[in-house]
Amino acid sequence: MITIIDGINAHHFQNLLKQSYALRARVFRDRLGWEVNVENGMETDVFDTLNPTTLVSLDTSGRVVGSMRILQTTGPNMLADVFNAILQGEPAPRSPLIWEATRLCVDTDRLSMTGCPRSKSSISYVTSEIMVAACEYAMEAGVKDAVAVIDPLMNRVLKRSGNAPYDYLGAPTAMGKVTAMAGLLDCSEERVNRLRERSDIRGDVFLKESAAIEQHGDHKYLPSPSKADMSKYMSEQLQAAENTTDLKATLKLIAELHK
Incomplete structure (x- = not known):
């Protein structure tokens, strides 16, 4: 099952987030050999400080076996600020209707030990479950598209799972040890x-x-965001609204938080 962790409820789920960061370290540094920041066994970056949404897949024992991070493209994101060379000089997507999906990872070692089934496309159930959840969660929020920085291996995984990109931005670009x-x-x-x-x-x-x-x-819960913090955040969102769609989305969120 998938648990949604965001800036509003993250104080309830710090342990799950730490498990997710530890899984990211095992996958991206240890298995794939990416040059990522790992401290105390956990892989994090500056984007984790921006209150992203994290979709966490839990097994029957409550252990994190997969996760994905979602960022808004209207603010800092990996394609615009880290991997912009892929775009070949073209501007990065900036829209409240486009999200960025990042850091998809699955604990294949644990799944192999617990006998997690694979689909008929040979993709693990957890990988497919996260993809389904990400798409349904985005649709519920009114998001129309997602952009994802991937390597050729993940591109093949997406195609096998029925989740192939319908288009690509820029061109495949060498980034350290991988092609992005x-x-x-x-x-x-x-x-x-x-x-x-x-x-x-x-x-x-x-x-x-x-x-x-x-x-x-x-x-032991961490303090939830104060009313002053939430009011400041909402004020910033209203001021940043660039069109009617942005304004309606912010007003809808304010209404939900005041229920």
Whole structure:
């Protein structure tokens, strides 16, 4: 099941986030050999300080077995600020209707020990579950497209899973030890249905927040954001709105938070 962790509820799930960061270190540094920042066994970067959304996949014991980070393209993101060479001089996507999907990783070692099934496309259930969740979560938020910086290996995984990009930005570019690409993926019912069919995923993939807190939340909670902090954040969002769509989205969020 997938737990959604964001800037509003992250104080409940610090342990799950730490597990996610530790998994990222094992995958990106130890397995793939990427040059990433790892401290105390956890891989993090500056984008983790921006209150991103993290989709976390949990096994039956409550352990993190996969995760993905989602960033808004209206602010700092990896394609615009780290991998912009891919774009060949073209501007990075900037829209509240486009999200950036980053840091998708799966604990293949644990899954092999627990006998996690693979779909008929040979992709692990957890990988497909995260992809389904990301697409459905984006659609619920009104997001139309996602951009993802990937390497050729992940590009093949996306194609096998039924989640192939419908287009690419810029050109494949050498980045250290890997070749980086920027893929565009629509967030649509058609994509969700294709993912679910290839992985035989049925029913709701999300664990409700109340259940997640009860079952997997931290026993010692960090302070939740204060009203002053939330008011400041909302004020900044209103001031940053560039069009009617941005303004309506911010007003909708304010209304939800005041329920």
